[in-house]
Amino acid sequence: MKGTPDPMELNSTTTVNKSAERVYDFWRRFDRLPSFMAHVEDVRITGDRTSHWKASAPFGENVEWDAETTEDIPGQSIAWRSVDGADVDNTGVVRFVPAPGARGTEVHVTLTFDMPGGSLGRAIARYFGEDPSQQLDDDLRRFKQVLETGEVVRSDGAPWGKRARREFPQHPAQPLTDDERKEFLT
Amino acid sequence: MKATCWIGPDKVQVQDVPDPTILNSRDAIVRVTSTAICGSDLHLLDGYVPTMQEGDVMGHEFMGEVVEVGPGVDGSRLRVGDRVVVPFPIACGACLACQAELYSCCENSNPNAGIAEKMFGHPVAGIFGYSHLTGGFAGGQAEYARVPFADINPLKIESDLADEQVLFLSDILPTGYMGADLCDIQDGDIVAVWGAGPVGQFAMDGARVLGAARVIAIDDVPYRLKLAASQGYETIDFSDTDVRSALLQLTGGRGPDKCIDAVGMEATHGAAHVQLYDRVKQAVRSETDRPHALRQAILSCRSGGIVSVIGVYGGMIDKFPAGAWMNRSLTLRTGQCHVQRYMRPLLARIERGELDPIRVITHQLPLADAPHGYDIFKNKQDGCEKIVLKP
Numbered sequence: 167m168k169g170t171p172d173p174m175e176l177n178s179t180t181t182v183n184k185s186a187e188r189v190y191d192f193w194r195r196f197d198r199l200p201s202f203m204a205h206v207e208d209v210r211i212t213g214d215r216t217s218h219w220k221a222s223a224p225f226g227e228n229v230e231w232d233a234e235t236t237e238d239i240p241g242q243s244i245a246w247r248s249v250d251g252a253d254v255d256n257t258g259v260v261r262f263v264p265a266p267g268a269r270g271t272e273v274h275v276t277l278t279f280d281m282p283g284g285s286l287g288r289a290i291a292r293y294f295g296e297d298p299s300q301q302l303d304d305d306l307r308r309f310k311q312v313l314e315t316g317e318v319v320r321s322d323g324a325p326w327g328k329r330a331r332r333e334f335p336q337h338p339a340q341p342l343t344d345d346e347r348k349e350f351l352t
Numbered sequence: 353m354k355a356t357c358w359i360g361p362d363k364v365q366v367q368d369v370p371d372p373t374i375l376n377s378r379d380a381i382v383r384v385t386s387t388a389i390c391g392s393d394l395h396l397l398d399g400y401v402p403t404m405q406e407g408d409v410m411g412h413e414f415m416g417e418v419v420e421v422g423p424g425v426d427g428s429r430l431r432v433g434d435r436v437v438v439p440f441p442i443a444c445g446a447c448l449a450c451q452a453e454l455y456s457c458c459e460n461s462n463p464n465a466g467i468a469e470k471m472f473g474h475p476v477a478g479i480f481g482y483s484h485l486t487g488g489f490a491g492g493q494a495e496y497a498r499v500p501f502a503d504i505n506p507l508k509i510e511s512d513l514a515d516e517q518v519l520f521l522s523d524i525l526p527t528g529y530m531g532a533d534l535c536d537i538q539d540g541d542i543v544a545v546w547g548a549g550p551v552g553q554f555a556m557d558g559a560r561v562l563g564a565a566r567v568i569a570i571d572d573v574p575y576r577l578k579l580a581a582s583q584g585y586e587t588i589d590f591s592d593t594d595v596r597s598a599l600l601q602l603t604g605g606r607g608p609d610k611c612i613d614a615v616g617m618e619a620t621h622g623a624a625h626v627q628l629y630d631r632v633k634q635a636v637r638s639e640t641d642r643p644h645a646l647r648q649a650i651l652s653c654r655s656g657g658i659v660s661v662i663g664v665y666g667g668m669i670d671k672f673p674a675g676a677w678m679n680r681s682l683t684l685r686t687g688q689c690h691v692q693r694y695m696r697p698l699l700a701r702i703e704r705g706e707l708d709p710i711r712v713i714t715h716q717l718p719l720a721d722a723p724h725g726y727d728i729f730k731n732k733q734d735g736c737e738k739i740v741l742k743p
Contacts, residue, residue: 183448269448304466311460314446316424319500320375321478323405323488324463336464338407339481339488340355341372341498351375 174294176277178302182310183270186262187241192313193260193273194244196233202308202318204301204328205293217246223290229253254290255280273309275302325350354743355409355494356722361399364410364723372490372498377424380502382438386515387414387492389722389739390523391549392616392664394730396483400617400634400641401666403467403484410722412440412480413522414492415515421502429503436506438499439691440523442478442489445504449477456688461500462487471667476688493722495743507695516740517702520554520709524738526694528554528614531662533694534685535610537562542603544568544652546645547614548576548587550712550738551662555612556585561706564610568602570595570645572620575735579712599652607654616663617641633670643669650676650684661686712738719743 182189192198196209196217207228208220215235223229231252237245237259245259256279263272281287294301308318308328318327323339325346342350355369372381390413395401415437421430430436443450447459458477462468465475468485478500481491490498499506509518528551535543543559545552548571556567560583569580572591581587588598599608621627621644630642649659650673659682677684701707714737717725725739 181448183446183451300466307465310447311444315444315460315501316378317376319444319461319463319478321463321488321500322372322375322490322498323408323484325375334403334484335405336484336488338357338405338409339484339490340357340407340409341370341490342375343370347373 174279174281174291174298176279176294176299176302177275178299178306179272179274180306180310181265181270181272182313184313186264186271189271189273189313190241190244190262193262193309194238196246202312202328203305216249219248223286223293227286231256253286254282273306275306277302320351327351353495354719355490356411356719356741357406358396358404358408358410359406362397364397364726366720366722367407369407369409369490369494372496374420374422375498376500377422378501378503379422380418380425380430380499380506381420382414382416382436382492382497382499382506383419384414384416384492384495384497384743386416386519387411387494387719387741387743388519388522388524389413389493389725389729389741391551391729392482393726395617395664395666397726397730398618401483401485402471403464405484408481408483408488409490409494410481411491411493411497412482413519413524414438414480414497415509415519415522416497418502418506419496424503426503430506430508434506435509437509437518437521437695438480438492438497438506439521439526439695440479440482441688441691442480442487442500443505443692444501453690453693454687455690455692464488479688493719493741495719505692507699509699511703513702514710516710516713518699518709519740520550520712521691521695521698521702523689523691524550524712525554525698525707525709526691527551527662527689528556529558529694529698530687530689531555531612531614531660532558532562532564534660534662534687535559535562535612535658537564537610539563540565541609542566542568543610543612544570544599544608544649545612545614546570546619546649547616547663548573548580549614552576552612552614553579553583553712553737554707554709555614555662556580556583557707559610559612560585561701566602568599568608573732576732576737579737583711595648596652603654607652607657609654609657611649611653611657611659613645613649613659613661613663615645617643617665617667619644619646619663630670641665641667641669643672647671647673650682653680653682655680656682658683658685662689664688713740715739717741
């Protein structure tokens with residue numbers, strides 16, 4: 167393990183069958199991001215261009231940071247970065263591009279995490295796994311579900327909503343018991 | 353409630369499981385009045401579809417009465433007490449695929465889209481009772497079933513048609529019909545259908561109502577060929593006949609204009625050495641599907657014709673006759689059925705008496721006898737063509 171790991175960059179994209187303005191409007195409300203982003207627990211808007219983020223980290227630890235919006239072009243792009251003092255320095259940029267032929271809006275997301283050294287950095291790297299962008303892919307799938315259908319789709323086999331990273335084994339494809347409903351749906 | 357559960361390869365059991373509940377706001381709960389075992393359920397039984405888990409509730413052909421709706425269900429579209437047939441692919445109605453009427457390719461209804469994407473390159477829609485790859489949705493061979501996006505998927509039945517007349521709108525009637533629809537049938541076309549199971553029978557009926565001049569059924573099960581012959585279709589028994597030669601004889605050497613593969617991944621082949629080759633490769637998983645019917649359809653089809661595939665494939669095949677396909681200008685068309693596209697027009701054809709879905713039913717069993725039903729359907733015993741289960 168190197169002393170100062172490289173920044174980790176996650177890239178993903180999806181196409182949402184809504185106008186660029188609508189998709190931008192949804193993303194711009196950072197406090198809605200926890201509804202579909204697996205690792206983001208809570209975002210509080212603290213000012214015109216500032217917000218406070220809480221994210222889940224491995225071993226039940228939470229990391230927190232204040233972010234400032236660095237770019238905000240209505241219907242086109244949003245970018246933010248953590249301000250000094252963050253547990254994990256990070257940046258994000260989202261571009262909204264109309265797809266050709268009325269096919270909705272392409273959403274291109276890049277997140278970077280300036281990985282801390284030591285055990286926290288190693289744990290976060292392990293948490294994201296060999297294909298870190300996979301988790302962002304899943305986030306964007308849910309983002310698309312929420313915008314197009316109104317909510318994150320659940321099944322009996324995968325009832326966890328945004329905590330759906332568990333691929334196998336899943337819950338059997340049979341209805342949940344009352345106890346399982348309490349555990350999985352809250 | 354009682355439900356038919358997958359326990360492992362070659363083993364299903366009717367077990368007590370929890371009653372389904374609303375998980376998403378646009379869900380409904382349906383009390384199942386009739387359900388059926390599908391040929392594609394046999395691929396699950398036989399263990400050829402990955403991502404099944406012990407306890408998965410089977411069944412994607414079902415209908416019944418709505419007993420509960422979620423808070424997001426538009427009351428002008430669906431209410432408690434409605435009698436509905438539920439299409440097997442779960443569609444959101446809002447994504448680009450749904451808006452293009454490609455419902456079985458819905459981009460939102462599969463919570464395990466990431467798994468499907470690894471298998472298929474892109475995700476596919478959720479399907480009831482059909483592995484976790486297609487979402488991990490509990491199926492309908494049960495007393496009750498949860499139906500997502502219930503305001504847009506189920507078809508309300510407002511006439512007094514019997515369950516048996518409309519149940520198959522959930523899958524096999526539209527699936528067979530789509531096989532014929534993809535053939536773009538023209539005046540004078542001869543259509544050959546591989547597989548005379550229920551879907552093959554409905555593909556033949558579809559070809560007939562869409563104007564085929566002649567329809568030829570290919571199978572090796574005598575009672576299935578007899579059922580096709582009873583409708584006026586010509587038949588070829590591949591257990592004692594070379595299919596390509598027979599088709600040339602029947603078509604003046606041209607070959608059928610349109611060919612439908614209603615068999616899929618577990619085909620059997622008349623020639624023992626070919627059967628053995630694919631069976632062995634499938635057993636060691638170096639080939640997941642046995643594509644005899646597809647190969648034969650491609651080799652038999654007349655130049656410039658259309659080969660339409662509605663038999664289910666799940667993985668990879670060997671020895672795809674790409675030379676015949678390319679050099680003879682064949683068109684290959686396929687898809688899991690976009691059931692929602694066909695339900696209303698086919699209901700109208702049933703009401704007008706143009707299609708008679710009941711003709712394929714040979715058995716009606718209580719839900720508790722589902723394991724016996726799987727057994728006789730798989731082993732083609734007791735003249736079994738199609739089983740309806742009554743919870």
